[in-house]
Amino acid sequence: MVGLAALLLLCASAEAPPHEGPREGARLSDAWLQKALILAAGGSIDDLQTSSTASLTRAAAGDTASPPPSGKKKRPPPPGPLSPPPTPLPPSPQPPSPAPPPVKPVPGSAAGTGGKTKRPPPTFPLSPPSPSPPVSPPPLKGGRKRPPPPGAPPSPPAPPSPPKKPRRLRPPPPDLPLAPSPPPPSPPPPPLQVEPDIDWARYPTFAQISEYLALRVAGSLGRCSLTSVGKSVQGRDLWAVTIGDPSSVHYPDPANPDIPFPKARAAYIGVMHGDEKGHISAVLRLVGELCDPISEPRFAPGGVLDGNVTDLLASTVLYVLPLMNPDGYTATQRYNANGVDLNRNFFTNVFPFAAPTPADGYALQPGSNTAMYNAAADWTDNGGGADEHEPETMAVMSWLASVRPHVSADLHGGAMVASYALDACDSRGEVLDCPSPEAPLPGYLANxxxxxxxxxxxFSWGEVQAGRTIRFANGTTQGATWYPAIGTIADWLHHTHQRHMLTLELHYSKYALFSADKLNMYANNRWSMLRLAGVGAHMGLRALLRDATSGAPLAATVTPKQPGGAWAPQVENGGLVWKLAMPGVTYSGTIYPYDPADSSVAYDPIPYSFVVPYSWDNVLSNVPRASLSISRVFRAVRVGGPAPQAAPTAAASPPPPPQQQ
Incomplete structure (x- = not known):
C-alpha cells in the first residue's frame, strides 16, 4: 500500500506547475494528493472511490469547521501525529529579491518529454506546509531607516515628552436670573472722507470746492492754511490757501550761513470771470498737490522725483485764491452778482491817467452804433465806476496788500497767451503801446x-482784434497791444505796489467744452506755474540790511542808478532789500540806511551793484532757483564809527548750475 501511495505522489509531482518563486517543497496535483493521503492513512482502493477528498482530509486532521469556499482550495496540513511541527524560519533582514523568470526547456533535452522537469519525490512521512514568515509592518513614510554602521555607539534614547497640562475646566456658572438679550449692534460709522470726490472732467460746485480745500488743508500736517479773505455779493466765501509758513526762514547766503532770510512770495488768482471756468482744476490741483505732505518729493505726474519743487517749498510761500468770483461761477456768467466786470473794477487815483469820462464812454463812431473808444465804453458800461469797488474787489485788494507777492498771475480763459503789463496806457484806450518802466522784465516773465x-x-500765433492782426511772440503779448482794458487788477498792482502780475489766458474756449481739456489743464500748466513762482520770486537781489554794531535790522531809502528808469529796490520790514532783475543786466545804486526807532543815528551810504550772470535762454528753464538769487548781507556803519569790515562784493556770480533733466 505504501508503494502505491508513493506512485501516486510521483504522478502528482509530474503534473505540478513549474516554480513561481523561491518556495519550500513542491506543489502537488489536488487529485493525486488526495489519493496518496487516503492510502497513507491506511485506506483501501474502495475508499478512493467512495470517499471525497474533502471529507477524508477533514477526518484525518480532526477539522469540523465548515468547508472552504468554492473555487481553488488550499490544502490544510495533515494530522499532527504524522510529523512534529517544523521550526519556523527566522525573518530575513532584507526582503527576498524577485526570482528571474522561468527558463523554458529546450525541446529534446534531458528534462523529459513534454518540456517539463521532473521533481524528486517527497520524503515520508509527509510534513505539513511550513508556516509563512511573520509579515513585517510597512516602513514609515520616508523609507526604511538605515541601520547604524558597525561599531557605532548606540544613539541615546529620545527625552520623554513633557506631560500635557491638564485642561482646566471652567466651573459652572451660579444660578442667576436670565439677563435680557442685548440690543442688535449699531452699524459702524462711515469712514472719514479724506479724499474729496471730484470728477476733474466736470466742473465742481462751489460746495465741492470749499470741501476740497478744507480737506486738503486739514490733511497737510500744518503745511497749508485756509482763510476767507472776504465775501461775495451773495455771501459766498473767497477762500485763500497759504502754502508754507510765512514766518519761516531759509539760509541762502553761503557767506553768512547762520543768518536767516525770509521766504519769497508768489500768488495765483483764479476765475475772476465766472464763465471762464476751464482753469479751475489747475489751481485746485496745484493746492492739492503742494498741500499733500505724503507726496513730497514726488510731485510730478507718475511719481517722478522733483527736487525743484522741494527746493521751492523750502524757500517760497505760495498764496492761491482759486475762485475770486463765486457768484459768477455758480451762475456761469462773466460778471459778479451786481453785473460788474471785476477786471475793470480796480481803477484808483494811483493810475497815471484819469478815469474815462462819460462823454468818452458813450461816444459813437459817425453814422453807426459802434463805440468810438472800446476800452472807455467797456469800463463805463461794466467797470462799476471810479472808486466804486465791489465786495470781491475790495477783499482781494486788501489781501494782496497784506501778502505783497513778489510775483503773481491772474488766470483767465478765451485764448492761449501770457499777457504782461501794461493793459491800458490812457483813459480812452487809444494808445496801444506803453512799456512798463521795468521793460523788458514783464515780457521776460511772460516767456x-x-x-x-x-x-x-x-506756438500761439495771435488774434484779430477790431480789424487788427496781433502777433504773439512765443505766446506772449503786452495787454494794451492786444486790446486795451482799463482798471485791471494787474495794472492796479503795478501802479500801486510796483509788483509784477501776469494775465494768463489758459484755454481757447472760456468754458473748456471738452473733457480732455479739463483733465489735462493741470498737466499742461503745472510746471509753468511752479517755474514762474521760482524765477519771479527769486531772480535778482535778496539782501538783508543790518547795523554793523548791534546786528539789528534797519530801514533804508534806495536811489537806483542803472538801468535808467527802473524801479528802485524795495526795503521791507525786517531789513529785506529785494529787486527783481533781468538776467545779464547790471543793476546799481545807493542804499541810505536809517534806524526807524532812533532817527538820531546816522549811517554811511552803501553802494550796491549786481548782475544775474546767465543768458535769457538758460534762465527760462535750466538754471536752478537757488542760483538765480544774489543773496547778501549789507552791514551799515554808523557815521564816525569803526571802519566797516570787508564784505563780499554783491556782483559775485554764483557757480554755474547743473543742467536739469
Missing amino acids: VYSMNHAGNMR
Whole structure:
C-alpha cells in the first residue's frame, strides 16, 4: 500500500506547475494528493472511490469547521501525529529579491518529454506546509531607516515628552436670573472722507470746492492754511490757501550761513470771470498737490522725483485764491452778482491817467452804433465806476496788500497767451503801446511761463482784434497791444505796489467744452506755474540790511542808478532789500540806511551793484532757483564809527548750475 501511495505522489509531482518563486517543497496535483493521503492513512482502493477528498482530509486532521469556499482550495496540513511541527524560519533582514523568470526547456533535452522537469519525490512521512514568515509592518513614510554602521555607539534614547497640562475646566456658572438679550449692534460709522470726490472732467460746485480745500488743508500736517479773505455779493466765501509758513526762514547766503532770510512770495488768482471756468482744476490741483505732505518729493505726474519743487517749498510761500468770483461761477456768467466786470473794477487815483469820462464812454463812431473808444465804453458800461469797488474787489485788494507777492498771475480763459503789463496806457484806450518802466522784465516773465507750458502756448500765433492782426511772440503779448482794458487788477498792482502780475489766458474756449481739456489743464500748466513762482520770486537781489554794531535790522531809502528808469529796490520790514532783475543786466545804486526807532543815528551810504550772470535762454528753464538769487548781507556803519569790515562784493556770480533733466 505504501508503494502505491508513493506512485501516486510521483504522478502528482509530474503534473505540478513549474516554480513561481523561491518556495519550500513542491506543489502537488489536488487529485493525486488526495489519493496518496487516503492510502497513507491506511485506506483501501474502495475508499478512493467512495470517499471525497474533502471529507477524508477533514477526518484525518480532526477539522469540523465548515468547508472552504468554492473555487481553488488550499490544502490544510495533515494530522499532527504524522510529523512534529517544523521550526519556523527566522525573518530575513532584507526582503527576498524577485526570482528571474522561468527558463523554458529546450525541446529534446534531458528534462523529459513534454518540456517539463521532473521533481524528486517527497520524503515520508509527509510534513505539513511550513508556516509563512511573520509579515513585517510597512516602513514609515520616508523609507526604511538605515541601520547604524558597525561599531557605532548606540544613539541615546529620545527625552520623554513633557506631560500635557491638564485642561482646566471652567466651573459652572451660579444660578442667576436670565439677563435680557442685548440690543442688535449699531452699524459702524462711515469712514472719514479724506479724499474729496471730484470728477476733474466736470466742473465742481462751489460746495465741492470749499470741501476740497478744507480737506486738503486739514490733511497737510500744518503745511497749508485756509482763510476767507472776504465775501461775495451773495455771501459766498473767497477762500485763500497759504502754502508754507510765512514766518519761516531759509539760509541762502553761503557767506553768512547762520543768518536767516525770509521766504519769497508768489500768488495765483483764479476765475475772476465766472464763465471762464476751464482753469479751475489747475489751481485746485496745484493746492492739492503742494498741500499733500505724503507726496513730497514726488510731485510730478507718475511719481517722478522733483527736487525743484522741494527746493521751492523750502524757500517760497505760495498764496492761491482759486475762485475770486463765486457768484459768477455758480451762475456761469462773466460778471459778479451786481453785473460788474471785476477786471475793470480796480481803477484808483494811483493810475497815471484819469478815469474815462462819460462823454468818452458813450461816444459813437459817425453814422453807426459802434463805440468810438472800446476800452472807455467797456469800463463805463461794466467797470462799476471810479472808486466804486465791489465786495470781491475790495477783499482781494486788501489781501494782496497784506501778502505783497513778489510775483503773481491772474488766470483767465478765451485764448492761449501770457499777457504782461501794461493793459491800458490812457483813459480812452487809444494808445496801444506803453512799456512798463521795468521793460523788458514783464515780457521776460511772460516767456518764463509760455516757454515752460506743456500745452505749447509758445506756438500761439495771435488774434484779430477790431480789424487788427496781433502777433504773439512765443505766446506772449503786452495787454494794451492786444486790446486795451482799463482798471485791471494787474495794472492796479503795478501802479500801486510796483509788483509784477501776469494775465494768463489758459484755454481757447472760456468754458473748456471738452473733457480732455479739463483733465489735462493741470498737466499742461503745472510746471509753468511752479517755474514762474521760482524765477519771479527769486531772480535778482535778496539782501538783508543790518547795523554793523548791534546786528539789528534797519530801514533804508534806495536811489537806483542803472538801468535808467527802473524801479528802485524795495526795503521791507525786517531789513529785506529785494529787486527783481533781468538776467545779464547790471543793476546799481545807493542804499541810505536809517534806524526807524532812533532817527538820531546816522549811517554811511552803501553802494550796491549786481548782475544775474546767465543768458535769457538758460534762465527760462535750466538754471536752478537757488542760483538765480544774489543773496547778501549789507552791514551799515554808523557815521564816525569803526571802519566797516570787508564784505563780499554783491556782483559775485554764483557757480554755474547743473543742467536739469
